[in-house]
Amino acid sequence: EKGGYDHFMLKEIMEQPKSIEDCLRGRVIAEDLHVKLGGIQQHLPDLLNANRIIILACGTSWHAGLVAEYVFEELTRIPVEVEYASEFRYRNPIVGKGDVIIAISQSGETADTLAAIEMAKERGATILGVCNVVGSSIARASHEGAYTHAGPEIGVASTKAFTAQLTVLTSMALMVAKEKKSISENRLSELLRDLEQVPAKVEQVLKLDSAIESIAEIYKDASNCLYLGRGYNFPVALEGALKLKEISYIHAEGYPAAEMKHGPIALIDEEMPVIFIATRDSSYDKVVSNIQEVKARKGRVIAIVTEGDALIPKMVDHVIEVPNIHEMLMPMISVIPLQLLSYYIAVMRDCNVDQPRNLAKSVTVE
Numbered sequence: 084e085k086g087g088y089d090h091f092m093l094k095e096i097m098e099q100p101k102s103i104e105d106c107l108r109g110r111v112i113a114e115d116l117h118v119k120l121g122g123i124q125q126h127l128p129d130l131l132n133a134n135r136i137i138i139l140a141c142g143t144s145w146h147a148g149l150v151a152e153y154v155f156e157e158l159t160r161i162p163v164e165v166e167y168a169s170e171f172r173y174r175n176p177i178v179g180k181g182d183v184i185i186a187i188s189q190s191g192e193t194a195d196t197l198a199a200i201e202m203a204k205e206r207g208a209t210i211l212g213v214c215n216v217v218g219s220s221i222a223r224a225s226h227e228g229a230y231t232h233a234g235p236e237i238g239v240a241s242t243k244a245f246t247a248q249l250t251v252l253t254s255m256a257l258m259v260a261k262e263k264k265s266i267s268e269n270r271l272s273e274l275l276r277d278l279e280q281v282p283a284k285v286e287q288v289l290k291l292d293s294a295i296e297s298i299a300e301i302y303k304d305a306s307n308c309l310y311l312g313r314g315y316n317f318p319v320a321l322e323g324a325l326k327l328k329e330i331s332y333i334h335a336e337g338y339p340a341a342e343m344k345h346g347p348i349a350l351i352d353e354e355m356p357v358i359f360i361a362t363r364d365s366s367y368d369k370v371v372s373n374i375q376e377v378k379a380r381k382g383r384v385i386a387i388v389t390e391g392d393a394l395i396p397k398m399v400d401h402v403i404e405v406p407n408i409h410e411m412l413m414p415m416i417s418v419i420p421l422q423l424l425s426y427y428i429a430v431m432r433d434c435n436v437d438q439p440r441n442l443a444k445s446v447t448v449e
């Protein structure tokens with residue numbers, strides 16, 4: 084059942100080229116400039132005319148929502164808010180007709196997310212579900228939706244569901260942008276082509292597993308860890324930190340790299356591993372300065388960089404090279420080494436990787 088792997092988590096990490104491919108199938112055909120999610124045809128006009136999109140989710144799904152916020156705003160120019168379902172539902176939010184809610188949930192059973200969309204629906208908003216489990220409560224409570232088609236995810240730590248969520252959400256943003264004509268044909272074509280290349284590029288990153296295992300060996304006894312990224316990679320920093328804390332019980336925090344000097348920089352010394360997601364994108368130069376700030380305080384730096392980067396490898400302790408891709412799609416690639424790193428660290432610490440203490444796969448109580 085684990086397909087020859089020691090844990091479901093590793094199996095699910097390794098399945099990602101296929102799960103992303105499955106998620107794209109029939110929905111994206113770059114050659115024809117085709118991008119369409121069959122499940123949200125009826126409510127597409129609501130999206131096109133939306134005053135605002137509100138994304139509701141918890142945990143890893145909320146991180147996927149943060150990436151989607153940047154992607155939707157950039158491509159469609161519709162204002163997006165991303166909210167923890169648990170906060171949204173209890174603060175008498177301003178929501179109603181003209182708002183489109185996107186609820187993201189692997190299990191489709193998360194109690195807070197379900198209650199939040201029920202409330203928003205009552206107040207007149209359109210609800211679109213992005214769920215993995217077919218026929219789940221959130222999928223049923225939504226007006227329409229698009230499944231992530233990642234297949235069953237058994238490991239408590241979400242991996243393939245996250246990359247499938249990013250695939251669906253990016254496709255959805257591209258579909259809206261195409262309809263709204265808020266994107267040029269050239270840019271649409273470039274992004275669709277890059278999207279089709281994601282599975283092969285993920286495959287390439289998965290081959291770094293033994294290099295990542297060696298880095299894990301060095302840092303397995305750390306008691307703290309900081310993850311930093313900017314722009315599209317900021318949510319990846321949050322996700323990397325969540326993966327590490329939930330399965331290895333190492334205290335980890337993710338931050339937008341620029342926030343470091345507003346507090347967390349005080350934590351940095353030679354004992355502190357800092358993981359930078361520092362791929363070549365529009366925030367690159369800024370991230371390089373942030374790496375310098377950490378090195379000046381003797382932090383140990385592991386950097387996820389774009390293949391061929393000549394600068395960062397000279398500055399840091401370890402580099403993990405990933406293939407280049409459009410910055411909007413990079414989270415699907417840059418998260419992979421972080422999944423593997425936390426997996427190997429958890430295994431080396433003898434943790435119960437698939438069923439970490441105190442956690443359940445779906446959180447059906449608030």
Ligand code: M6R
Pocket residue numbers: 141142143144187188189190191192193196239240241242325326329444445446
């Ligand atoms: O099933 P959902 O996507 O609604 O679950 C949300 C969170 O409970 C979930 O992502 C959780 O944070 C994972 N254990 C993270 O790996």
